[in-house]
Amino acid sequence: MSDLDIKLKVDASGLSCPMPILKATQAIKTVNSGELIEILATDPGSVKDFPSWAASTGNALVEQDSANGKFRFVFRRK
Amino acid sequence: MDETISIVLFSGTDDKLQAAAVLAAGAAALGRPVKILLQYWALDAFRADRIAADHGLAAEAGAAGKAAFDAAARAGHAHWTDSLRMAKELGDVDIQACSQSMDVLKLQQSDLDPLVDGVEGVAAFYVNAGEGQIIFI
Numbered sequence: 001m002s003d004l005d006i007k008l009k010v011d012a013s014g015l016s017c018p019m020p021i022l023k024a025t026q027a028i029k030t031v032n033s034g035e036l037i038e039i040l041a042t043d044p045g046s047v048k049d050f051p052s053w054a055a056s057t058g059n060a061l062v063e064q065d066s067a068n069g070k071f072r073f074v075f076r077r078k
Numbered sequence: 079m080d081e082t083i084s085i086v087l088f089s090g091t092d093d094k095l096q097a098a099a100v101l102a103a104g105a106a107a108l109g110r111p112v113k114i115l116l117q118y119w120a121l122d123a124f125r126a127d128r129i130a131a132d133h134g135l136a137a138e139a140g141a142a143g144k145a146a147f148d149a150a151a152r153a154g155h156a157h158w159t160d161s162l163r164m165a166k167e168l169g170d171v172d173i174q175a176c177s178q179s180m181d182v183l184k185l186q187q188s189d190l191d192p193l194v195d196g197v198e199g200v201a202a203f204y205v206n207a208g209e210g211q212i213i214f215i
Contacts, residue, residue: 018103018165019156025107025168056108 004063004074007035013042013070020046021053028059028077036062039073046071081210082111084203089215090119092133092158093147098215099158099165106169111210115203116194117176120215122183124175129159129191162193172206174198 010027012020020041027037039050047066050073054061063074083105087098098114105112116124123133135144151157156164165171175190175197187197 014154016150016155018100018107018161021107022103022161022164022168026164029168053107 004036006038006074007031009038009040011040012046013040015041016043017045017049019043021049024050024053024073024075025057028057028075031077033077036074036076039075041071041073042069043071046073050075080110082113082206082208083210084113084115084207084212086115086117086203086212086214087120088117089136090121090123090133091136093135093139093143094215095120095123095133095158096161099161101213101215102171103161103165106165106171109169111170112165112172113203113206114171114173115176115198116173117179118182121175121179121185121190124173124191124194125185125189126191127189129193130157159191159193166193174203176200176203 008027008031010023012023015023020039020043024039027039031037051061054075058078060076061073062076065072083101085098085102089095102112102114123129135147139147162171173194175187175194177197177199180197187194
Protein backbone atom coordinates (compact mmCIF):
# COMPACT_ATOMS: atom_id res chain seq x y z
CA MET A 1 0.00 0.00 0.00
CA SER A 2 1.08 3.59 -0.49
CA ASP A 3 0.94 6.68 1.64
CA LEU A 4 -0.66 8.96 -0.93
CA ASP A 5 -2.95 11.69 0.33
CA ILE A 6 -6.26 10.49 -1.14
CA LYS A 7 -8.99 13.11 -0.94
CA LEU A 8 -11.86 10.86 -1.95
CA LYS A 9 -12.31 7.10 -2.17
CA VAL A 10 -15.06 5.60 -4.31
CA ASP A 11 -16.01 1.94 -4.21
CA ALA A 12 -17.50 0.97 -7.57
CA SER A 13 -17.31 -2.75 -6.78
CA GLY A 14 -20.11 -4.76 -8.33
CA LEU A 15 -20.90 -2.03 -10.84
CA SER A 16 -20.38 -2.66 -14.50
CA CYS A 17 -19.57 -0.48 -17.49
CA PRO A 18 -20.35 2.42 -17.81
CA MET A 19 -20.86 3.05 -14.09
CA PRO A 20 -17.21 2.83 -12.93
CA ILE A 21 -16.06 5.60 -15.27
CA LEU A 22 -19.20 7.63 -14.62
CA LYS A 23 -18.46 7.39 -10.87
CA ALA A 24 -14.85 8.43 -11.55
CA THR A 25 -16.03 11.41 -13.62
CA GLN A 26 -18.39 12.43 -10.84
CA ALA A 27 -15.75 11.99 -8.15
CA ILE A 28 -12.95 13.88 -9.90
CA LYS A 29 -15.19 16.96 -10.21
CA THR A 30 -15.52 17.17 -6.42
CA VAL A 31 -11.80 17.57 -5.72
CA ASN A 32 -9.45 20.39 -6.65
CA SER A 33 -6.87 20.34 -9.38
CA GLY A 34 -3.87 18.33 -8.23
CA GLU A 35 -5.80 16.35 -5.62
CA LEU A 36 -6.16 12.55 -5.67
CA ILE A 37 -9.11 10.20 -5.81
CA GLU A 38 -9.09 6.43 -5.47
CA ILE A 39 -11.54 4.13 -7.27
CA LEU A 40 -12.10 0.44 -6.53
CA ALA A 41 -13.78 -1.66 -9.22
CA THR A 42 -14.46 -5.32 -9.89
CA ASP A 43 -15.54 -4.92 -13.53
CA PRO A 44 -12.80 -6.53 -15.68
CA GLY A 45 -13.40 -3.92 -18.41
CA SER A 46 -12.21 -1.24 -16.00
CA VAL A 47 -8.62 -2.47 -16.30
CA LYS A 48 -8.40 -0.92 -19.76
CA ASP A 49 -11.21 1.60 -19.39
CA PHE A 50 -9.58 3.61 -16.62
CA PRO A 51 -6.19 4.16 -18.27
CA SER A 52 -8.05 5.21 -21.45
CA TRP A 53 -10.23 7.59 -19.45
CA ALA A 54 -7.15 9.05 -17.77
CA ALA A 55 -5.36 9.56 -21.09
CA SER A 56 -8.41 11.18 -22.69
CA THR A 57 -9.39 13.48 -19.83
CA GLY A 58 -5.89 14.44 -18.68
CA ASN A 59 -6.53 13.18 -15.13
CA ALA A 60 -3.25 11.34 -14.50
CA LEU A 61 -3.33 7.70 -13.44
CA VAL A 62 -0.97 7.82 -10.49
CA GLU A 63 -1.24 4.27 -9.20
CA GLN A 64 -2.89 1.05 -10.32
CA ASP A 65 -2.96 -2.34 -8.66
CA SER A 66 -5.22 -5.29 -7.96
CA ALA A 67 -5.86 -7.64 -5.08
CA ASN A 68 -8.59 -10.16 -4.25
CA GLY A 69 -10.44 -9.54 -7.51
CA LYS A 70 -10.64 -5.81 -6.89
CA PHE A 71 -8.88 -3.31 -9.12
CA ARG A 72 -7.60 -0.11 -7.53
CA PHE A 73 -6.88 3.11 -9.40
CA VAL A 74 -5.62 6.44 -8.09
CA PHE A 75 -6.08 9.54 -10.25
CA ARG A 76 -4.87 13.10 -9.92
CA ARG A 77 -7.30 15.76 -11.09
CA LYS A 78 -5.91 17.76 -14.00
CA MET B 79 -10.59 12.72 -29.55
CA ASP B 80 -12.88 15.72 -28.99
CA GLU B 81 -15.28 15.19 -31.85
CA THR B 82 -18.94 14.74 -31.19
CA ILE B 83 -20.31 11.21 -31.14
CA SER B 84 -23.78 11.10 -32.67
CA ILE B 85 -26.13 8.19 -32.09
CA VAL B 86 -29.25 7.55 -34.13
CA LEU B 87 -31.26 5.48 -31.70
CA PHE B 88 -34.07 3.67 -33.51
CA SER B 89 -34.52 0.47 -31.46
CA GLY B 90 -36.85 0.34 -28.49
CA THR B 91 -35.88 -2.84 -26.65
CA ASP B 92 -34.12 -2.63 -23.29
CA ASP B 93 -30.98 -4.41 -24.53
CA LYS B 94 -30.42 -1.98 -27.39
CA LEU B 95 -31.32 1.02 -25.22
CA GLN B 96 -28.77 -0.24 -22.71
CA ALA B 97 -26.15 -0.55 -25.45
CA ALA B 98 -26.85 3.02 -26.54
CA ALA B 99 -26.65 4.27 -22.94
CA VAL B 100 -23.24 2.64 -22.48
CA LEU B 101 -21.90 4.23 -25.67
CA ALA B 102 -23.33 7.63 -24.73
CA ALA B 103 -22.12 7.50 -21.13
CA GLY B 104 -18.65 6.36 -22.14
CA ALA B 105 -18.27 9.22 -24.60
CA ALA B 106 -19.56 11.70 -22.02
CA ALA B 107 -17.10 10.43 -19.41
CA LEU B 108 -14.27 10.94 -21.90
CA GLY B 109 -15.37 14.53 -22.40
CA ARG B 110 -16.77 14.07 -25.89
CA PRO B 111 -20.07 15.74 -26.78
CA VAL B 112 -22.86 13.24 -27.44
CA LYS B 113 -25.90 13.87 -29.61
CA ILE B 114 -28.69 11.31 -29.66
CA LEU B 115 -31.54 11.33 -32.18
CA LEU B 116 -34.54 9.22 -31.10
CA GLN B 117 -36.49 7.57 -33.90
CA TYR B 118 -39.51 5.27 -33.94
CA TRP B 119 -39.42 2.58 -31.26
CA ALA B 120 -36.65 4.26 -29.25
CA LEU B 121 -38.70 7.46 -29.24
CA ASP B 122 -41.72 5.46 -28.11
CA ALA B 123 -39.68 4.04 -25.22
CA PHE B 124 -38.90 7.57 -24.01
CA ARG B 125 -42.59 8.38 -23.44
CA ALA B 126 -42.97 9.73 -19.92
CA ASP B 127 -45.68 7.20 -19.09
CA ARG B 128 -43.65 4.18 -20.12
CA ILE B 129 -39.95 4.99 -19.97
CA ALA B 130 -39.49 2.83 -16.86
CA ALA B 131 -41.61 -0.04 -18.17
CA ASP B 132 -40.34 -3.34 -19.52
CA HIS B 133 -39.44 -2.76 -23.16
CA GLY B 134 -38.54 -6.37 -23.81
CA LEU B 135 -35.48 -7.61 -25.62
CA ALA B 136 -34.60 -8.19 -29.26
CA ALA B 137 -35.85 -11.53 -30.62
CA GLU B 138 -32.28 -12.82 -30.86
CA ALA B 139 -32.01 -12.73 -27.06
CA GLY B 140 -34.27 -15.73 -26.65
CA ALA B 141 -35.06 -17.19 -23.24
CA ALA B 142 -31.40 -17.59 -22.27
CA GLY B 143 -30.65 -13.99 -23.16
CA LYS B 144 -33.60 -12.77 -21.14
CA ALA B 145 -32.47 -14.79 -18.13
CA ALA B 146 -28.97 -13.31 -18.39
CA PHE B 147 -30.29 -9.78 -18.84
CA ASP B 148 -32.67 -10.08 -15.88
CA ALA B 149 -29.92 -11.56 -13.70
CA ALA B 150 -27.67 -8.60 -14.52
CA ALA B 151 -30.42 -6.17 -13.53
CA ARG B 152 -30.94 -8.00 -10.22
CA ALA B 153 -27.17 -7.93 -9.63
CA GLY B 154 -27.30 -4.15 -9.70
CA HIS B 155 -26.42 -3.23 -13.27
CA ALA B 156 -27.69 0.29 -13.81
CA HIS B 157 -30.87 0.77 -15.84
CA TRP B 158 -30.28 2.61 -19.10
CA THR B 159 -32.32 5.60 -17.90
CA ASP B 160 -30.01 5.99 -14.88
CA SER B 161 -26.87 5.73 -17.01
CA LEU B 162 -28.25 8.40 -19.35
CA ARG B 163 -29.32 10.72 -16.54
CA MET B 164 -25.91 10.45 -14.92
CA ALA B 165 -24.16 10.94 -18.27
CA LYS B 166 -26.20 14.11 -18.81
CA GLU B 167 -25.21 15.44 -15.38
CA LEU B 168 -21.53 14.73 -15.92
CA GLY B 169 -21.04 15.50 -19.58
CA ASP B 170 -22.46 17.07 -22.68
CA VAL B 171 -25.30 14.78 -23.77
CA ASP B 172 -28.11 16.17 -25.91
CA ILE B 173 -31.16 14.01 -26.71
CA GLN B 174 -33.49 15.05 -29.49
CA ALA B 175 -36.67 13.48 -30.82
CA CYS B 176 -36.83 12.98 -34.57
CA SER B 177 -39.61 15.22 -35.80
CA GLN B 178 -40.80 12.73 -38.40
CA SER B 179 -41.09 9.98 -35.78
CA MET B 180 -42.96 12.39 -33.49
CA ASP B 181 -45.44 12.87 -36.29
CA VAL B 182 -45.79 9.15 -37.08
CA LEU B 183 -46.36 8.32 -33.40
CA LYS B 184 -48.55 11.38 -32.90
CA LEU B 185 -46.49 12.66 -29.96
CA GLN B 186 -45.98 16.10 -28.40
CA GLN B 187 -42.81 16.94 -26.49
CA SER B 188 -44.94 17.05 -23.34
CA ASP B 189 -45.57 13.30 -23.78
CA LEU B 190 -41.85 12.61 -23.45
CA ASP B 191 -39.63 12.09 -20.42
CA PRO B 192 -37.53 15.14 -19.40
CA LEU B 193 -34.45 13.26 -20.64
CA VAL B 194 -35.50 14.44 -24.11
CA ASP B 195 -34.22 17.97 -24.74
CA GLY B 196 -36.16 18.83 -27.85
CA VAL B 197 -37.33 17.92 -31.32
CA GLU B 198 -35.18 18.24 -34.41
CA GLY B 199 -35.04 17.23 -38.03
CA VAL B 200 -32.41 15.38 -40.01
CA ALA B 201 -30.60 18.47 -41.31
CA ALA B 202 -29.92 19.81 -37.81
CA PHE B 203 -28.81 16.35 -36.75
CA TYR B 204 -26.22 16.16 -39.57
CA VAL B 205 -24.96 19.69 -39.00
CA ASN B 206 -24.53 18.98 -35.27
CA ALA B 207 -22.81 15.68 -36.03
CA GLY B 208 -20.17 17.64 -37.95
CA GLU B 209 -17.05 15.58 -38.65
CA GLY B 210 -17.77 13.23 -35.78
CA GLN B 211 -18.93 9.66 -36.20
CA ILE B 212 -22.54 8.56 -36.43
CA ILE B 213 -23.72 5.32 -34.87
CA PHE B 214 -27.06 3.66 -35.67
CA ILE B 215 -28.67 1.45 -33.01
